[in-house]
Amino acid sequence: MSLLSAKRLEKHYGHHVVLENLNFSVEPGEFVTLVGASGCGKTTFLKMLLGTENLSKGSLLLDGQPIPNEPGPDRGVVFQKYSVFPHLTVLGNVMIAEELNSAKLLGKSFGAAKRRAIDNARARIDEVGLGHALHKYPHELSGGMQQRLAIAQALMMRPRMLLLDEPFGALDPGIRQDMHGLIARLWQEQQLTIFMITHDLKEAFALGTRLWVFDKTRHDPQAPEAYGATITYDLPISQDQPSAAFKEALHHGCLQTFTEETFS
Amino acid sequence: MKRLINLTPPRGGRWLLGFVPFLLLGMLYLSLSNARLAENPNDRLLPTPATMAQSFHHLATAENVRTGQIVLWTDTFASLERLLIGIGISALIGLVVGILNGGIPLIRAKLSPLVTVASLIPPMAILPILFIAFGTGEASKIALIVIGVTPFLIRDLQGHALRLPDEQLIKAQTLGASSWQVLLRVLLPQLTPRLLNATRLALGSAWLFLIAAEAIAAQEGLGYRIFLVRRYLSMDVILPYVAWITLLAFLLDQLLAWVSRLAFPWYHAGEGDKS
Numbered sequence: 067m068s069l070l071s072a073k074r075l076e077k078h079y080g081h082h083v084v085l086e087n088l089n090f091s092v093e094p095g096e097f098v099t100l101v102g103a104s105g106c107g108k109t110t111f112l113k114m115l116l117g118t119e120n121l122s123k124g125s126l127l128l129d130g131q132p133i134p135n136e137p138g139p140d141r142g143v144v145f146q147k148y149s150v151f152p153h154l155t156v157l158g159n160v161m162i163a164e165e166l167n168s169a170k171l172l173g174k175s176f177g178a179a180k181r182r183a184i185d186n187a188r189a190r191i192d193e194v195g196l197g198h199a200l201h202k203y204p205h206e207l208s209g210g211m212q213q214r215l216a217i218a219q220a221l222m223m224r225p226r227m228l229l230l231d232e233p234f235g236a237l238d239p240g241i242r243q244d245m246h247g248l249i250a251r252l253w254q255e256q257q258l259t260i261f262m263i264t265h266d267l268k269e270a271f272a273l274g275t276r277l278w279v280f281d282k283t284r285h286d287p288q289a290p291e292a293y294g295a296t297i298t299y300d301l302p303i304s305q306d307q308p309s310a311a312f313k314e315a316l317h318h319g320c321l322q323t324f325t326e327e328t329f330s
Numbered sequence: 331m332k333r334l335i336n337l338t339p340p341r342g343g344r345w346l347l348g349f350v351p352f353l354l355l356g357m358l359y360l361s362l363s364n365a366r367l368a369e370n371p372n373d374r375l376l377p378t379p380a381t382m383a384q385s386f387h388h389l390a391t392a393e394n395v396r397t398g399q400i401v402l403w404t405d406t407f408a409s410l411e412r413l414l415i416g417i418g419i420s421a422l423i424g425l426v427v428g429i430l431n432g433g434i435p436l437i438r439a440k441l442s443p444l445v446t447v448a449s450l451i452p453p454m455a456i457l458p459i460l461f462i463a464f465g466t467g468e469a470s471k472i473a474l475i476v477i478g479v480t481p482f483l484i485r486d487l488q489g490h491a492l493r494l495p496d497e498q499l500i501k502a503q504t505l506g507a508s509s510w511q512v513l514l515r516v517l518l519p520q521l522t523p524r525l526l527n528a529t530r531l532a533l534g535s536a537w538l539f540l541i542a543a544e545a546i547a548a549q550e551g552l553g554y555r556i557f558l559v560r561r562y563l564s565m566d567v568i569l570p571y572v573a574w575i576t577l578l579a580f581l582l583d584q585l586l587a588w589v590s591r592l593a594f595p596w597y598h599a600g601e602g603d604k605s
Contacts, residue, residue, distance in 0.1 A: 151516065170508070
């Protein structure tokens with residue numbers, strides 16, 4: 067059975083249709099990258115996976131069950147910013163995941179439970195290369211280090227899937243390269259299922275095993291809100307370069323401007 | 331020539347520059363005082379510093395013949411006790427209600443309008459009600475401080491809780507936090523330094539309410555003393571008392587600031603170099 071599947075999934079706010087006719091199924095271990103012009107519903111889609119937005123029509127199933135309508139430990143998330151808690155150190159930020167689950171009343175562990183939480187957290191922190199900054203607060207870390215911390219924190223819960231909303235959008239190109247290496251390694255080592263929104267088509271091709279392009283297929287100039295976006299291209303990515311045919315198709319499709327923006 | 335906003339005073343001179351206005355005010359007072367005393371040596375309105383020091387020393391050391399108490403310390407302890415109990419109760423209520431209002435929409439919908447309206451009632455206007463309800467003892471003075479300060483604290487904390495990025499609340503939930511745990515581990519630690527900050531700002535009003543309540547009905551207290559000696563035009567007592575109250579207020583304010591910086595270094599990270 068597939069991990070996540072959607073059938074005629076639709077999302078609208080009043081008469082404003084954001085997403086329509088989404089059909090897909092995703093297997094465990096896939097790395098799906100989501101691209102598309104700004105405001106075409108990528109983030110709304112991610113919020114539906116998270117459970118902070120309800121779906122309007124159709125079905126969205128996680129492990130065969132309707133996806134819960136609030137965030138939960140089965141779906142980890144890393145946002146572009148504000149992903150970590152400013153009042154906790156690096157260690158505290160990662161430990162809190164285990165503490166919340168072992169100490170229901172206080173949300174804080176003591177004694178042996180605390181030592182166990184520290185050990186587990188340190189393992190996660192070492193994986194993302196922050197072992198030297200255990201007792202620093204997020205404001206003392208660079209943007210890249212903060213995102214590493216956010217990833218370590220999200221992976222503490224061993225989520226069924228990891229949702230990344232432009233996680234590297236605010237980082238320098240050099241740092242971004244390092245982060246690509248990190249996320250690719252973690253994805254392989256821990257067999258994660260990842261959904262990542264990005265504005266960078268190269269990033270989408272480099273990291274993903276599957277690329278989704280969000281765009282509108284129908285457009286009514288009299289009522290621009292009448293039709294929503296859908297997944298116009300759903301392509302498997304081999305580790306080769308994208309085929310010339312695909313680039314051609316992108317250029318001829320309604321995605322012309324977007325493609326030019328990112329490829330040029 | 332640099333723009334005015336880019337000109338900074340030299341490091342060493344900063345302290346001195348801050349001192350200049352005080353010096354000027356002091357000199358102004360001295361010259362006015364001298365002028366009045368030259369005309370009439372028994373003038374009571376602008377006493378010399380020596381007279382004030384003498385009166386203050388007397389109040390701070392001499393035991394009252396009847397009660398055996400030293401006036402200044404009795405007044406100070408009485409006032410500080412009322413102020414600290416009042417502020418303590420306000421802070422506690424403010425924190426609890428602020429967190430609940432800020433974190434739980436169902437509670438906010440019920441309480442928020444009430445808090446907004448309550449914060450607009452002028453506390454001094456209901457002081458008579460407090461005297462009627464609690465008598466003229468300690469309870470009514472503490473109640474005045476609590477009623478005057480708490481709504482402000484609640485509104486400040488609730489606003490701050492609502493300004494916390496949604497991402498943090500979502501993140502906590504994806505780590506498995508329950509509602510209670512979100513309040514306890516995300517909102518509480520982030521609102522506590524904010525509470526200290528808001529309490530610092532509220533201290534001014536708290537002193538106002540305290541002195542007003544003491545002026546109307548009390549047996550001892552800093553505000554009571556000032557209003558008592560006003561009948562005798564004793565500026566030599568009033569002025570040192572005002573300076574003493576200012577010093578106490580300043581020390582309390584700095585104490586809260588120091589605790590906040592020490593306990594919540596991350597909260598003060600965004601603050602630049604304060605000159």
